[in-house]
Amino acid sequence: MDILKAVHAGSALLSIGGFVLRGIWMLRSSPLLNARATRIVPHVVDTVLLASAIALALRSAQYPLVHAWLSAKVLALLVYIVLGSIALKYAKTWRVRVFSFGLALAVFLYIVLVAVTRSPVLGL
Numbered sequence: 001m002d003i004l005k006a007v008h009a010g011s012a013l014l015s016i017g018g019f020v021l022r023g024i025w026m027l028r029s030s031p032l033l034n035a036r037a038t039r040i041v042p043h044v045v046d047t048v049l050l051a052s053a054i055a056l057a058l059r060s061a062q063y064p065l066v067h068a069w070l071s072a073k074v075l076a077l078l079v080y081i082v083l084g085s086i087a088l089k090y091a092k093t094w095r096v097r098v099f100s101f102g103l104a105l106a107v108f109l110y111i112v113l114v115a116v117t118r119s120p121v122l123g124l
Helices: 003-027 036-060 068-090 094-117
Strands: none
Touching: 003 036, 003 068, 003 094, 068 094
16 A cells, blocks of 8 residues: 555544544533544544545546546545534434434445445445
């Protein structure tokens, strides 16, 4: 694996790890969820993740709206961001937070599977 792919995969692992940790803190109503580092670090990690994704797309000449699997990843990423925001910030009830958190994790798994298989329809 080259360095760019390693940076992308590593930042993806850090991103989901941080999301799971923040989700656990949300479920436990931990004050750590509102800590300054908790608000800053995910943006740094996600910026590295996005920058490496763009660099990989440019280097490989594979672009969303041209390649179906990459379009599916980008669309799923937007869904993941919305669901994660609902879970960690915007949901009014605990039930909606938990449901959104679970769905966000499922969408993240879909993104990883699409990346590995390069197929927007899993199993093909």
